[in-house]
Amino acid sequence: MASPLHSIRLPLDGDLLLMQNGSMLRKVKSRSWKKQRYFRLQDDGMTVWYARQAGGRTKPSFSISDVETVREGHESELLRSLADEIPLEHGFTVVFHGRRPNLDLVAGSIEEAQSWVQGLRHLLEIITSMDQQEKMDQWLSDWFQQGDKDQDGRMSFREVQRLLRLMNVDMDPEHALQLFQAADKSESGMLEGEEFVEFYRALTQRSEILELFEILSGDGQKLTLLEFADFLREEQKEGDQASDLALELIARYEPSDSAKLRHVLTIDGFLAYLCSRDGDIFSPACRPVYQDMSYPLNHYFIHSSHNTYLLGDQLRGQSSVEGYIRALKRGCRCVEVDVWDGPSGEPIVYHGHTLTSRIPFQDVVATIAQYAFQTSDFPVIVSLENHCSWEQQEVIAQHLTEILGERLLNTTLDGLLPTQLPSPEELRGKILLKGKKMGTLEEELGEAPGDSEELEEPEEEEEPEPELEPDVLDFDETARNEDKRKKKVGLEKSKTTLCPALSALVVYLKSVPFRSFAHSKAHYRLYETSSFSEAKARRLVKEAGNEFVQHNAWQLSRVYPSGLRTDSSNYSPQELWNAGCQMVALNIQTAGLEMDLCDGLFGQNGGCGYVLKPAFLCDPQSSFHPERPPSPTLTLLIQVISGQQLPKVANSKEGSIVDPLVRVEIYGVPGDTARQETSYVENNGFNPYWGQTLQFRVRVPELALLRFVVEDYDRASRNDFVGQYTVPWTCVQQGYRHIHLLSKDGTSLHPASIFVHIQMREELGEDGD
DSSP, X not given: OOOSSSOOOOOSOHHHXXXXXXXXXXXXXXXXXXXXEEEEEOTTSSEEEEESSTTSOOEEEEEGGGEXXXXXXXXXHHHHHTTTTXXXXXXXXXXXXXXXXXXXXXXXXXHHHHHHHHXXXXXXXXXXXXXXXXXXXXXXXXXXXXXXXXXXXXXXXXHHHHHHHHTTBOOOHHHHHHHHHHHOTTOSSEEOXXXXXHHHHHHTOOHHHHHHHHHHOSSSSOBOHHHHHHHHHHTXXXXXXXXXXXXXXXXXXXXXXXXXXXXXXXXXXXXXXXXXXXXXXXXXXXXXXXXXXXXXXXXXXXXXXXXXXXXXXXXXXXXXXXXXXXXXXXXXXXXXXXXEOOGGGOOEXXXXXXXXXXXXXXXXXXXXXXXXXXXXOSXXXXXXXXXXXXXXXXXXXXHHHHHHGGGBOOSOXXXXXXSSOOOTTTTTTOEEEEEOOSSOHHHHTTSOOXXXXXXXXXXXXXXXXXXXXXXXXXXXXXXXXXXXXXXXXXXHHHTOOOOHHHHTTEEEEEEOOOOOHHHHHHHXXXXXXXXXXXXXXXXXXXXXXXXXXXXXXTSOEEEEOOTTOTTOOOOXXXXXXXXXXXXXXXXXXXXXXXXXXXHHHHTSGGGOSEEEOOGGGSOTTOXXXXXXXXXXXXXXXXXXXXXXXXXXXXXXXXXXXXOEEEEEEEESSTTTOEEEEOOOOTTBSSSOEEEEEEEEEESOGGGOEEEEEEEEOOSSSXXXXXXXXXXEGGGBOOEEEEEEEEOTTSOEEEEEEEEEEEEEEEOOOTTOO
């Protein structure tokens, strides 16, 4: 029996009816792995389950809320490679949020495939149009389904006790029974739909918010317009707009029509506001493109990817156009292409001299053309690692020109020699090639050539790296082989001549080797850019931090991971951002702290892939040294109050309940980087209360990122990750705020959150001024 709660109301639709009846579909993982499976949309309209055969034991396959998009067969890289044995029009691909692999399926007919494609897309439209209340209703419906073990549409007390443990609640059985009986209005000994909702409401009473509401309210029943405006001004630091904002927020979040008419806020409206985007730690003002995009490119941090084609490790991983799709759709604006001579005169992309798979360069360019501007219309930089013969370089130039068309920038914007790099605004909708170039722009444009120094160089990504710091990775046989591979590539590169047709496509981003800051200043031009291994860049930050800052104020720099990171692990981008390095390239296929920082920084400004650097990183005469920051200027006080609906740790036992703690981490200049944590709350992931205040002193807030991490405390071993959220200091809202947690993969853990109070105070000088 279906859940009586407010699950998705499925329209009378033939496609959805077919999905609910179920279909035998072929699940395809490779040419050698293709198996029949029975897939069926459940009655809740939210989940798809599968079995080996119709009527067999079913298991959950995916939730509609996990799906990002649905592609047809001809759009699938895997299915296209099997076109000789699978009709493409019978196939479709389910693409998930985050890093979960795609699900490729093949139906028995074109009509059946189209029903699944259209049905899934219809369900996605329904989900994306849901408001917060509808999402919460759906979340409750999902829990009801899990708790209702015999699927009779009702829950006994025994089922409720089991559900509480699934929901991370360790409750005294007597108290649980009291709540159960109070909700059981029919006195049937069972909870049905609305009774379960009442039980949940009793379970989730927010006593800490009720207490705050009663302090703010004169009569304990409501907040008047004046009381709410005072709260917004004094606690939430909304400033002069507080009175107008109070009216807006009451209209937006107060559920009672009569309260709206009287311009007052009830406890339900107050809670709705605190849990909303307006009550979020991340300032709504930072969500759209809010920064000035008319400065030169070198004034921005640029979201950058390393070896973008790889989905796994650097030695045996799969190369796929999916890497470019994922990177571009998450706002990445600099992607990398390693291109080599391929069969039949067609260049291929892979990590040379390794066992990584190979994909046609033509497919990579077509994918970039299709996805470059779906998320952001600001410029895309293609960092080309060219290992090809003269003949195949001509093919590269031809594909770039023909496939990208007018989007490919092949001359300066105004036909004149630039006095500064163009801005992201001027380059909207353009794709720029970064790579080696013969001669200079001055010569191309008929200007006086000046003092030109042409240098024969190994491709910048192909330097051997003996200097990796010992705390980064252990040296092993794999690493030594990688070093030999790089030296071999370097020898091959020195024998390759650059093709003029390809050289001409490089305009503002000519790759040049780095010798020293003094050498760059004396010999290089503003349209020339150098790349640095992570070890070299880190060493320069420590030894010549101010010179590095000044260098990055007039020229673009790219930093890439060590070749010893064969597992596609990442380095911390923060210390390179501290020096103003614009393109700090990461292995974005690898989740973890480093990608949390990257997602945190680039989550602002509309997720457009460009973030304006602080002014002191854009001044060629800057005195800023990232390793010698000034004295603290701000004190940050964070009261970690409570948590809500924290998820269970992945792969934990059904009966286990988390012991959550919250760690607050600051990443920035060395003096600002710090971490503190609360104590843990035993056996309560549902509504833990901490009420603890953490204090930090900050020197350079413009470069700081705050990361909130929830972990499950473990006495015997390492704590388990529960969720995290990372936000730039400049986007933090003060006052009482909710922090909505993300998974390790960066996807939403709705409705999991933590409730905090944030206060920033300016440090006083010694004279008290």
